[in-house]
Amino acid sequence: MCKVNRYEIVGSFLRPEVLKEVRAAFEAKEITQNELTEVENTEIKKLVEKQKAADLNVFSDGEFRRSYWHLDFFWGLNGVEHNVRDQGYLFQGEETRADSARLDGKIAFNPEHPVFEEFSFLTELVPAEKIRHSIPAPAQLHSELVRGDNADKIAEFYDEEEDLYQDIAKAYRETILHLYELGARQIKLDDCTWGMIADENYSKTKYAEGFDLEGLKKLYVRLNNDAIVDLPEDLSITTHVCRGNYHSTWAASGGYEAVGETLFGQENADAFFLEYDDDRSGDFAPLRNLPADKKVVLGLITSKNGQLEDKQTIIDRIKEASQYVSLDRISLSPQCGFASTEEGNILTEEDQWKKLQLVKEITEEIWG
Template sequence: MSIHSHSHSHSCASSAAASAKPPFRFDVVGSYLRPEALKKAREQFAAGRLTQAELTQVEDEEIRRLVAKQKELGLKAVTDGEFRRSYWHLDFFWGFDGIEHVMMEQGYLFHGEETRADSARLTGKIRYTGHPFIAHYRFLKETAGEEVIARQTIPAPAQLLAELVRGVNALEVERIYPDREELYRDIAAAYRAAILAFYEEGCRNLQLDDCTWGMLCDPSFWSAMAGVGYDPAGLQALYLRLNNEAIAGLPDDLTVTTHVCRGNYHSTWATSGGYEPVAETLLGGENVSAYYLEYDTDRAGGFEPLARVSDGKRVVLGLISSKTGELEDKNAIIARIREAERYLSSDRLCLSPQCGFASTEEGNILTEDEQWRKLELVKEIAEEVWGE
C-alpha cells in the first residue's frame, strides 16, 4: 500500500465506514470467464488424465491470478470467479447430504440453445454436515487478504426448491417428503448451517443468486416449468419464506444480498418480463440488504418497480451486459441511471454488469479482454456518477 493511499484512507475514514459495506458503487456479480489453462485442466480431469490434486493446483493458481486482477482493478469485493464449479447453482446443491448429481432427459431450454442436462435430485432428507465450498472459501479469504472483502456467492434456497421439483425430480420429493412443510424446514436449516460455516471462516458478504423471480416474471416460461394452473402468488410467498427463513437471525456483521437474473448460459437467456409481478414480494419483502438486478436489455422492463424497494435497501443496477463483448455507450448508461433515480435515490444505487461472465463453465461469448474492459467501464461510470 502506498504512503499516499494509506494517509488518504485515514483522512476519510468516516465516509469510508459508510461505504465499507457491500454493495459498492462499482461492483460485480461474481463469475468470470474460465481461463484456457483451467478449461484444459478440467477436460483432462474429466478424462481421467489429471488427479483431483493436480486440478486443484491449477484452480488455485488461476484464482490467485484472478483475485490479483480484481484488486488491481479497484474492486472492493472479490470472488474466486466460481472457478471450481461447473454451474453457478448445481455444484452447491450437490454438496448437501440427501442430494445427488443426476442427468435429465434434457436441459433447460434457453432462447436458441439448450443447456447441459445435469440436475440435482433428492436421495434422502436434506442435511448440512459440511460442504466442499467451505474449504474453497477459506482459500479465497486467504488469497484476498484483509484489504478487500472476499464475497461468497451461492444459489438461493428458492432455487434449490425449484430444481428439486423440476420434471421427474418431483417424484423423489413426493417419496421422501410427503409432508412438504418438512422439506421447507430442512432446506432452510441446511442453508443456515452452511451460511454460518462460511461466517466462521470469516465470510462477511454472502450473495444469494436467484433466477426464480425472473421465471415468475415470465408467464410462458413458468407455465412450461410448473404446468398450467400453477399459483404464481402462492409460489412467490413460498420462495420468499424459504429465502427469509434461511437468512433469519444471522450475525449483524454479515451482509446478505441477492442477485436476480433471467438466465445466463453461453450468452443466451431464459426468461423476459419486467419486475412488476414480483416487486412487492421480492423488493418489498425479502430481508436482504441489497438487490443486484438485471437491467441490460428491455427484457427487464422499466425502473418503476424500484419504488417498491423497502427499508433503505440498496439496488445494484445491472446495466452493463456480460453477454456481449460490445462496449456500452457511457452516456446512455448514465442517462439510464438518472432515469432509475426517479424511483430510488442516487445514494441507494450502484452499478455492475447484469450477471456474471460465466454462470456455467462454458462462459459467455466474449474474450477475457472484453470482460475486463466491461468492468473498467463500470468503474469509470461509477466514479463519474457518484464520485467514488
C-alpha cells in the same frame, strides 16, 4: 450491515482455457483431484491479482472450482445427488448440458461441503471481509428439486412438503453460519426463480395448468428469508436476480412488476443485484417497492457480449432509476457474471475487463 460499493461485480469470471482443459481431463479420469486443485489454485491466484489491478473493492474466486453457478453447490449438501436428465435447460436458441440435482435422502448441512474450501482458500489471498461469496438461493434449490421427474424423488424421503421446506432453510442457514465462522462477512444468493415467474409465457403456462403463482412467490420468499433469519449483524446478505445467463443466451423475459411487491418488499436481503441490460428486464417503476433501508445494484452493463455500452446512455438510465430509488442507494454492475457456467459467455477476457473498467468510470463520473 449492507456492504455494497458503487462499482460492483456479480462474481463469475471467464474460465481460462487451461482450466477448462484440466477439468475435462479430470472428468475423463486422466488426472487426479489434487492435480485439478493445483491448477484451480494457480488460476484463482492470477484472477485475484487481476481483480486487484482493476481496483475492485470486493473479490471473488470467479467460481473457478465450479462447473455451474448453482448445481455444484446443491450437490455438496447432504441428501442431494448429481443426476443427468433427458434434457438440459432450454435457453434462447440453445440447450444446456443435462446435469441436474435431485434428492437421495433428507436434506441436511454438510460440514465437508466444498464451498468452505472455496472460501478458505480465497482468504489466503485477500482479507475475508473483502470477499463476497456467491451461492444459489434456497428458492433455486427447491425449483431444481421439483423440476420434471426430479419431483418423483421427494415422496421417497418426505411425507410432508413442509418438512422439506424446513430442511432446506435449516441446511442453508447452518451453511451460511459456518461460512461466517470462517470469516465470511458478505454472501450473495443468486436466484433465477423470480426471473422465471416474471416471464409472461411462463406465467400463462402455469396458470393454464392451474398452478398457484401467488403461492409460489410466497414460498420462495419464505424459503429465502427462513435461511437468513437471525444472522450476525455484521453479515451482509445480498441477492442477484436474472433471467438466465448461459453462453450469452437467456431463458426468460419480463419486467419486475409481477414480482416486485413480494421480492423487493418482503425478501430480507440488504441489497438487490438486478439484471437491467436490455428491454427484457422492463422499466424501473417496480423499484418503488424497495424499502428505504435497502439498496439496488443496477446491472446495466451486459456481460453477454463484448460491445461497450455508451457511457452517457448508462448515466441517463441511472438518473432515470433515481426517480424511484434515491441516487445514494444505487450502485452499478454488469447484469450478471461473465461465466455462470464453465462454458462462459461469448466475449474475450480483454472485453471482460474493459466492461468492468467502464463500470468504474461511470460510477466515478456520477458519484466521484
